[in-house]
Amino acid sequence: MVLESWPPSATWAVVALTTLYIAARHLASRKQDPREPPVVPSTIPYIGHLLGMALYGGRYLKEIGIRHRETTPIFTLPVPNSRIYIVTDPSLAAAVQRASKVLSFTPIIPEVTERILGLDKATVEIARKNLDPAPGDEKGFLFDIQQMVYDWLGPGDYLGVLTAAAANQLKAEVADYIGALRAGKVDATSVDLLEWVRHCVTVATAQYLYGSENPIAKDPTLEKAFWDFDHGLGMLLMNIVPSITASSAYSGRERLVAALADYLEAGKYKTASKIVQERVAIALQHGWTLRATARSELSFLFAGIVNLTTSTFWILLQVFADPELLQAVRSEIEAVLTSEDGDSAQTLALEDLKNKCPVLHAVYRECLRLNSDNNSVRVVKEDTLLSDRWFLAKDCVVQIAGGVIHADSSIWGSDVDTFDPKRFLAEVKGKERQVHPAAFRAFGGGKTLCPGRHFAMNEILSFVALVVLQFEITGADGGRIEVPRKNDAVLPVHILEPMVPAIVSMHPREGWDGGRDLRLVLKRS
Numbered sequence: 001m002v003l004e005s006w007p008p009s010a011t012w013a014v015v016a017l018t019t020l021y022i023a024a025r026h027l028a029s030r031k032q033d034p035r036e037p038p039v040v041p042s043t044i045p046y047i048g049h050l051l052g053m054a055l056y057g058g059r060y061l062k063e064i065g066i067r068h069r070e071t072t073p074i075f076t077l078p079v080p081n082s083r084i085y086i087v088t089d090p091s092l093a094a095a096v097q098r099a100s101k102v103l104s105f106t107p108i109i110p111e112v113t114e115r116i117l118g119l120d121k122a123t124v125e126i127a128r129k130n131l132d133p134a135p136g137d138e139k140g141f142l143f144d145i146q147q148m149v150y151d152w153l154g155p156g157d158y159l160g161v162l163t164a165a166a167a168n169q170l171k172a173e174v175a176d177y178i179g180a181l182r183a184g185k186v187d188a189t190s191v192d193l194l195e196w197v198r199h200c201v202t203v204a205t206a207q208y209l210y211g212s213e214n215p216i217a218k219d220p221t222l223e224k225a226f227w228d229f230d231h232g233l234g235m236l237l238m239n240i241v242p243s244i245t246a247s248s249a250y251s252g253r254e255r256l257v258a259a260l261a262d263y264l265e266a267g268k269y270k271t272a273s274k275i276v277q278e279r280v281a282i283a284l285q286h287g288w289t290l291r292a293t294a295r296s297e298l299s300f301l302f303a304g305i306v307n308l309t310t311s312t313f314w315i316l317l318q319v320f321a322d323p324e325l326l327q328a329v330r331s332e333i334e335a336v337l338t339s340e341d342g343d344s345a346q347t348l349a350l351e352d353l354k355n356k357c358p359v360l361h362a363v364y365r366e367c368l369r370l371n372s373d374n375n376s377v378r379v380v381k382e383d384t385l386l387s388d389r390w391f392l393a394k395d396c397v398v399q400i401a402g403g404v405i406h407a408d409s410s411i412w413g414s415d416v417d418t419f420d421p422k423r424f425l426a427e428v429k430g431k432e433r434q435v436h437p438a439a440f441r442a443f444g445g446g447k448t449l450c451p452g453r454h455f456a457m458n459e460i461l462s463f464v465a466l467v468v469l470q471f472e473i474t475g476a477d478g479g480r481i482e483v484p485r486k487n488d489a490v491l492p493v494h495i496l497e498p499m500v501p502a503i504v505s506m507h508p509r510e511g512w513d514g515g516r517d518l519r520l521v522l523k524r525s
């Protein structure tokens with residue numbers, strides 16, 4: 001009888017597959033604990049969310065987040081053998097940040113860096129040691145290096161030293177470019193603004209961090225290698241035969257690592273910035289080889305370049321796209337320029353950009369809000385009840401969805417998708433804060449808050465001021481600049497890039513300085 005009904009009819013096959021599908025979907029969307037955050041099932045059980053993230057990047061998560069944020073501040077995405085808990089509410093984000101003992105980023109750092117930087121097994125073992133030491137315990141490499149970077153880049157004398165070095169290096173890059181424009185060596189009417197900012201920031205950062213012997217100064221083709229590496233990070237992270245599936249990123253990384261390794265082995269780091277010298281010293285104390293240290297230094301170069309580049313690009317584009325805004329920002333900057341009688345230079349005190357240019361500062365904040373879809377990631381080290389309410393299972397992942405929070409109209413207003421620096425003006429002018437402090441997520445938050453944020457602001461404001469003072473920028477045809485949409489269909493590893501290149505016309509602003517030089521100092525004397 002059984003054989004008589006074989007093979008099964010198409011109807012039976014459909015019924016069986018449908019039943020299987022419903023059962024799988026039901027199983028995948030079951031809560032592990034009644035207090036677990038609401039589960040959002042995927043169309044394809046178990047792997048659907050992973051596929052969605054792989055295909056649509058950060059936009060996938062953002063769309064789900066925006067759909068569910070009004071009903072719950074946190075939800076669960078089931079994935080094979082684990083769960084991803086997505087937090088979309090600033091108060092709950094702050095609670096995640098406070099629970100840093102049980103919700104921690106550090107356990108994932110060794111594996112992420114192994115994949116992205118291509119660390120060898122022995123070095124990963126060193127990186128795994130004493131990640132979160134209790135007081136009195138031996139401290140591991142990651143703990144020591146993070147502590148040092150947070151201390152040195154925090155407010156203090158060294159921050160001033162590095163800011164002055166970076167600003168003067170950028171000034172030199174801009175001066176070189178003005179020279180090339182005046183000599184007719186470059187086409188002023190067709191400039192890819194992001195490419196231009198990338199070039200200035202990459203060359204300047206390599207120089208102020210690694211000195212004049214830095215690998216990019218010695219071999220300018222490494223600049224392209226750097227951006228190839230950056231654009232393939234998502235694939236490197238997946239780590240499926242990266243030399244084939246992420247070939248440009250892989251070969252860019254390996255070329256940079258080889259050049260940095262030669263630089264370190266030749267002792268040239270002794271002419272680098274003090275912070276780089278200290279980083280190398282810490283790596284050596286913990287038993288890293290110089291060749292492995294080259295990989296860690298690539299990560300520092302990356303941290304110093306990528307977010308700074310795209311943030312500066314958006315700020316310049318938005319300022320020059322709006323004549324009134326340009327006028328406001330330019331007047332503020334010109335108002336803080338000083339010069340003594342008979343002085344052959346005007347002085348720009350970098351501190352004044354931060355404290356006396358509220359519109360510039362507000363544009364900076366608004367561009368970061370609009371273009372940062374950053375996710376802060378934590379691993380659940382033990383079963384946890386977040387805010388006494390939400391059950392989070394051990395070994396699962398929590399993500400604070402910056403892209404969702406930055407696009408939340410209940411926080412930022414109904415014009416949330418529009419560029420409007422005014423929303424930050426009151427805050428910058430020191431009036432009462434209108435939004436939860438954890439709602440601004442461009443620098444992450446809690447224990448992983450970006451250590452470079454003070455420095456980044458100083459450097460970006462200086463670079464923008466240099467360009468606003470010295471250039472006229474219009475659309476390529478001489479008309480108004482069109483601001484392209486951001487490309488959010490990528491893994492949001494840094495401030496998002498535009499969907500299409502912004503091609504502009506860039507001319508030196510003649511006569512603005514009365515023939516005087518521009519001197520950059522930290523503070524007015």
Ligand code: HEM
Pocket residue numbers: 146149300303304305307308311368374375376377441442443444445447448449450451452453455456495
């Ligand atoms: C606008 C510019 C910048 C933005 C938006 C930015 C943003 C971020 C973000 C979102 C993180 C991860 C935080 C998290 O996971 O919660 C981070 C980490 C980091 N940033 Fe920045 N960053 C900027 C500039 C810089 C600069 C200029 C430097 C250094 C010169 C720097 C150094 C670092 C370092 C070293 C880390 C890793 C910290 C760790 O080890 O935990 N950043 N940054």
